[in-house]
Amino acid sequence: MTKNTSLNISRDLALNLEEIIGQCIAILGIRGSGKSNTAGVIFEELLKHNYPLTIVDIDGEYFGLKEHFEVLVIGSGGNVDIEIDLESAAEIAEISLEKSIPLVLDLSSYLAEERNEFLKNYLKRIWSLAGKLRRPYIIGIEESHEFIPQGIRTELKELIARIALRGRKRGLGTIIISQRSAKVEKDVLSQAGMLFLHRVVHEADMRVYCDLLPWRKSEVKEVITHLGTGDSVYVNGETILPIYIRERETFHAGFTPSLEVIATPQLKQVSQSIVAAIERAKKGKKHSQEGKLQQEIMRIKEKLAKKDQAIQQLEEVARTLGYIKFEVPSLVTAINPQKPAHSEKMANLTEEQHSAKQSLPTAVLYKSAISTAKPAVTDQNKTNRKQNGLPLAVMRHIESITTRVGRRDIPERRLLSFLINRAPAIYSAAQLAAWIGCAPEIIETIPLQNLLDLNLVVRERRIGGYHYRSNLKPFVLKEFSLYQPDIREKEFHLITVILKKNLTALA
Ligand SMILES: Nc1ncnc2c1ncn2[C@@H]1O[C@H](COP(=O)(O)OP(=O)(O)O)[C@@H](O)[C@H]1O
Ligand SMILES: [Mg+2]
Incomplete structure (x- = not known):
C-alpha cells in the first residue's frame, strides 16, 4: 500500500510531497495578500508528513505551528522554547538536519547584523552537511529581499542563492517569501520551480510578474490586480493555475488584527528530547569554548615568555651597544690625548659604523654591533666612564x-x-x-x-x-x-x- 503524500494546500490544486523535495518555491505578493498564510499552509502540510525544515522567521509569525506539530521555536523573545546562543548556529543546524528536527528560528529580537551572521553560519553548516546526508530538508525564509537583495553581493546572499539554485541534488529545498518582488535577486526568482503569485500593485512588482508569467502584460495586470486575499496564481512548469489557498489550521500570529478577540492558543509542549538535544549543543559549545579559551591562554603565555626572553636579549644588546659607542675616537682622545693617530683611525671606524646604522635595519645593526664588540674595549670604556x-x-x-x-x-x-x-x-x-x-x-x-x-x-x-x-x-x-x-x-x-x-x- 502506498502512503498518501498529497498535500492539502488548495481545493483547486493537486500537489504531492515528492514535488516539493529539492524545490525552490517563491511566494510573492504585497503585504496582506496572504503570503505568510500560504507559507504556513505549506509548512503545516510538510509537518504532517514529518518533513524536516527550518523557518527563518524575522517577525515572530510562526510559533503558532506548535499548536499541532512538534516544532521547536528557538531564538530570542517571548515565544521561543529555547533562548539560543548566537555562536551555536552551526551546532543547531547540525542537530536539526541530522535528527530531522523541524525548527522555527525566531530572529525577531536580533539586530540585522547578528541575524545575518547567525544565518550565514547556520546555512553554511546546512549546506555542507546536506552534501553528505542527502536527505529532504526545506528552508523557508520570510522577508527574503532582506537576505537576497537584487544587485547587492553578500556572502549570505550567495549562500542562499546557492541553496536555492543548486540544493536539489542535496535534497535541499527553499521557500522564498517576499513582499518586495522587485527587490529580490532576479536570478533566484527566475530559477524558482514553483511560484505562488499573490496580488501586487506596484509597477515594478508587476514587471517582475510579467517576466515570470508567459502572458501579455495587460493580461498579467488584469489577473493579478483582481486577486483577493488568499488568492494566487500557481506556476509550476507548464501548469499555471489561479488558486485559492486554504486558511492555516494553526494559529497565525501574523494575522491582521480585527475587533474579534483571539486568544493565543495553548501551544503543544515541545518534546523534551528536542530541547535536551539543543541544550546539549549549547553545553558542548560552552565546553569547547572553555577548551579553546584555555588553549588561547596557554598560547598567549608562551608568546609572553618568548617576548620576555627577546626583551632580555635586546637589553643585553643595548648594553653592549652602549659600550661600543665609547669607541668614539674623540673620547679616546680626550682620555688619551697622547694618542691622536689612534683616535683618527677610530674616527673613520665610527663614521662607518654610523653610516651603517643609517642604512641597515635595526636587527642587523644589533647583530653587527654584537659581533664587532671587543671585550677589551668594553672593559676600558667601563673604566673611562668611572673616570670622568x-x-x-x-x-x-x-x-x-x-x-x-x-x-x-x-x-x-x-x-x-x-x-x-x-x-x-x-x-x-x-x-x-x-x-x-x-x-x-x-x-x-x-x-x-x-x-x-x-x-x-x-x-x-x-x-x-x-x-x-x-x-x-x-x-x-x-x-x-x-x-x-x-x-x-x-x-x-x-x-x-x-x-x-x-x-x-x-x-
Ligand atoms: N487564504 C486565506 N483565507 C483567509 N484569510 C486569509 C488567507 N490568507 C491570508 N488571510 C488573512 O489575511 C491576512 C493577511 O495574511 P498574511 O498571510 O499575513 O499576509 P501577508 O503575509 O501577505 O502579509 C491575515 O489576517 C490572514 O489570516
Ligand atoms: Mg507575512
Whole structure:
C-alpha cells in the first residue's frame, strides 16, 4: 500500500510531497495578500508528513505551528522554547538536519547584523552537511529581499542563492517569501520551480510578474490586480493555475488584527528530547569554548615568555651597544690625548659604523654591533666612564655631536677648530679666509653659515663686516641643560673640555 503524500494546500490544486523535495518555491505578493498564510499552509502540510525544515522567521509569525506539530521555536523573545546562543548556529543546524528536527528560528529580537551572521553560519553548516546526508530538508525564509537583495553581493546572499539554485541534488529545498518582488535577486526568482503569485500593485512588482508569467502584460495586470486575499496564481512548469489557498489550521500570529478577540492558543509542549538535544549543543559549545579559551591562554603565555626572553636579549644588546659607542675616537682622545693617530683611525671606524646604522635595519645593526664588540674595549670604556663620571646618556650625546661635526666638510671643521682653540678671540671673515686660504665671500656663504646654523659659532657686526668666534661654552650649556640635575656645573665644564678636544681633533 502506498502512503498518501498529497498535500492539502488548495481545493483547486493537486500537489504531492515528492514535488516539493529539492524545490525552490517563491511566494510573492504585497503585504496582506496572504503570503505568510500560504507559507504556513505549506509548512503545516510538510509537518504532517514529518518533513524536516527550518523557518527563518524575522517577525515572530510562526510559533503558532506548535499548536499541532512538534516544532521547536528557538531564538530570542517571548515565544521561543529555547533562548539560543548566537555562536551555536552551526551546532543547531547540525542537530536539526541530522535528527530531522523541524525548527522555527525566531530572529525577531536580533539586530540585522547578528541575524545575518547567525544565518550565514547556520546555512553554511546546512549546506555542507546536506552534501553528505542527502536527505529532504526545506528552508523557508520570510522577508527574503532582506537576505537576497537584487544587485547587492553578500556572502549570505550567495549562500542562499546557492541553496536555492543548486540544493536539489542535496535534497535541499527553499521557500522564498517576499513582499518586495522587485527587490529580490532576479536570478533566484527566475530559477524558482514553483511560484505562488499573490496580488501586487506596484509597477515594478508587476514587471517582475510579467517576466515570470508567459502572458501579455495587460493580461498579467488584469489577473493579478483582481486577486483577493488568499488568492494566487500557481506556476509550476507548464501548469499555471489561479488558486485559492486554504486558511492555516494553526494559529497565525501574523494575522491582521480585527475587533474579534483571539486568544493565543495553548501551544503543544515541545518534546523534551528536542530541547535536551539543543541544550546539549549549547553545553558542548560552552565546553569547547572553555577548551579553546584555555588553549588561547596557554598560547598567549608562551608568546609572553618568548617576548620576555627577546626583551632580555635586546637589553643585553643595548648594553653592549652602549659600550661600543665609547669607541668614539674623540673620547679616546680626550682620555688619551697622547694618542691622536689612534683616535683618527677610530674616527673613520665610527663614521662607518654610523653610516651603517643609517642604512641597515635595526636587527642587523644589533647583530653587527654584537659581533664587532671587543671585550677589551668594553672593559676600558667601563673604566673611562668611572673616570670622568658622566652619565652614559651625556657621553652618547657628546658622541653624536662629534659625529655630526665630523661629517661636515674640511673647511668647516678647520674653521671651527681654529675658533675653538682661540676662544674667546673674535676674527673677521677676511682673517679666517686668509688662514684657510680661500676667498672671504666663499667661507661666509657656506662654511661659516653652516657653523652658525649648528650654533657652534656666533657672529657680531663690527667695523669691516661680520666677525666670528666660538660659541662652544653657551652651546654646551644649552645643549646639555636637559640632563640637569644629573650633571652639575663642573660637569658642564668637563663636557666642554671633552667636546673641545673632540672637535679640534676633527680638523
Ligand atoms: N487564504 C486565506 N483565507 C483567509 N484569510 C486569509 C488567507 N490568507 C491570508 N488571510 C488573512 O489575511 C491576512 C493577511 O495574511 P498574511 O498571510 O499575513 O499576509 P501577508 O503575509 O501577505 O502579509 C491575515 O489576517 C490572514 O489570516
Ligand atoms: Mg507575512
